Amino acid sequence: MSRRMSIERVNEYGRNAVRLDIDGSAVLLEAAELDALIKHLAVLRATMRPAVPTAPLRSHRYVIEVDPCWHTEKPALNDGAVMFLRHSGLGWAGFALPTESLAKLHHALTQHLEASLEVHGMLN
Template sequence: MYQTLLVEAVQDSGRQAVRFNIGSNAAILDVDDVDLLIERLGQIRSGLSPALPHEPSRTHNYVIEIDPCWYLDKNPLFDGVVLLLRHTGLGWAGFAIPQSSLERLQDAIVKPAPRLFDVSQVPS
C-alpha cells in the first residue's frame, strides 16, 4: 500500500535540509545527501519504463533556467563536444554532442524553429 510522500525544506541544527515524511516515518537529508539523491534518482529513472519521451510536451510547464552556467569541452576521443549545463536545483548535466548534431543545433539557432513554449509565461 502506498502512503503519501511529503517533502519540505527545513532547518536542522541551523543548516538547511530537506525532510521526507512517508506515513509515520521521516528522514532529514542535508545538502550533500540531496545532491546524491537527485543524481541517483536520475540514474534509476534512466532505466525505468516507460522511457522519457524523445520530444518535449507542448502542455507541460517546464522549469526554465534563465541564462544557465555552461561549460564546453572538446574531447580528443570523441568527434564533437561535451556540453555541461548547470541547473540551480538539479546540478550539472553533461551531454556528449556529436558533430552531426552540432551542425543541426547551429542551424536551429540561426534559423529558429516555431516556438515550443509561450515566452510570455516564462518568469522574469
C-alpha cells in the same frame, strides 16, 4: 499501493535540510545528501518504462533556468563536443554531441539568434 509522502525544506538547528517523510518514516537530508539522492534517482529513472519523452511535451509546464551557466569542451575520444548546462537545483548535466547533432544545434541556435537580433534591430 499508494504511500503518503511529503517533502519540505527545513532549517533544523540552523542548517538547511530537506525532510523526506514516507508513511511516517522521516529523514533529514543536507545539500550533499540531497545531491546524491537526486543523482541516484536520475540513474534509476533512466532505466524505467515508460521512458522520458524524446521531445518536450507541449502540455507540460517545464521549469526554465534563465541564462544558465554553460561550458563546452572537445571530447578526448570522439568527434563533436561535450556541452555542460548548470541547473540551480539539479546541478551540472553533460551532453556528448556528435558532429551531426552539433551542426543541427548550431543551425537551430543561429536561427533563434538571427530572429532575436532582427527583433531588437541589431541585424543589418
